[in-house]
Amino acid sequence: MPVDPVALTAALIRCPSVTPAEGGALRLLEDLLTEAGFSCTRVDRNGTPNLFARWGRKGANRTFGFNGHTDVVPVGDAAAWTRDPFGGEIADGWLWGRGATDMKSGVAAFVAAAVDFVRETPPDGALILTLTGDEEGDATDGTVALLDWMATEGEAMSVCLVGEPTCPERLGEMMKIGRRGSMTAFFTARGVQGHSAYPHRAKNPVAVMARLVDRLSSQPLDAGTAHFDPSTLAVTTIDTGNPATNVIPALCRATVNIRFNDLHSGASLTDWLTAEAATVQTETGVEIGLTVKISGESFLTPPGDLSDLVARSVEAETGLRPEPSTSGGTSDARFVKAHCPVVEFGLVGKTMHQVDERVEVAQIPALKAIYGRILKDYFA
Known part of the structure; x- marks a missing residue:
């Protein structure tokens, strides 16, 4: 049965993973990925929780990577929230809670897409997921620790997609090819x-x-x-x-x-x-x-095969050709760029870090479909 990314997002929201607390989010994902045949390793460092998951052979000729984080910023004044910030409640066409936008929905979408993909069409290559609990904090022992461990263990991604929210108003209108x-x-x-x-x-x-x-x-x-x-x-x-x-x-x-x-x-x-x-x-x-x-530091992944792949897949699913952009703040792509070409694409980020953070429910399966198409086209 396909993985429901909406239910997975809600389950992740119910994990109170305020950085750097793990809150059960990585354990939940590790169980799901292990059951799907991924080899999972916790790469915790200095109290920061991290998860590395690989499907396929180490050192494969083609290895597609996803990167994301399960930690969230504090809720602030809980009394100001309309709904429980860790309730994962669906109401009025929205899924509510801290991390709904940034970025548990993105993580759920690419995990669901990855699991379904390897079950339905085992690729000629490998698939790596790097998940951290330190993106919203100091970011010294999260993705950096994962990349350090990968270098020691001989693990490598050929390309990587970071699932941060990237679209200002509509799903599909923008991707990040670099950051200031x-x-x-x-x-x-x-x-x-x-x-x-x-x-x-x-x-x-x-x-x-x-x-x-x-x-x-x-x-x-x-x-x-x-x-x-x-x-x-x-x-x-x-x-x-x-x-x-x-x-x-x-x-x-x-x-x-x-x-x-x-x-x-x-x-x-x-x-x-x-x-x-x-x-x-x-x-x-x-x-x-x-x-x-x-x-x-500022970085740029020059427009090329990876950004073209993402753009084609987004356009095929949404009808929108995403604008390549370098706007916004920092993300963990600034660390991944030293490892392999990296592009960011995710859903609309209007409510991230706000009181009553929420995501339009329909965006989550749409994002999963985009990620699934990217995988199919990459390994075709």
């Missing part, structure tokens, strides 16, 4: 505290920080590239923690987030930020410190 890089810069300006009536006796770090963030945000980073929009820089906070109106504080902090295209790297932007801070420090005499966290 993401980094956060933390500045600390250290001045000299003083009385606001005697500003000449102090060194005001607030004014200095304002000068720095104005320099950073006033100049465009670039005009975009063939596959990427212009890079963006956003000042997300400036803090002094100063409750007094007549005291110039000694310390001011600011945070800047940059989403960057393939004209830049985390290192090149760090060099630029360092130079800008040094210029303002020299001009003002106020010491400015900088620390940087790089969440991921």
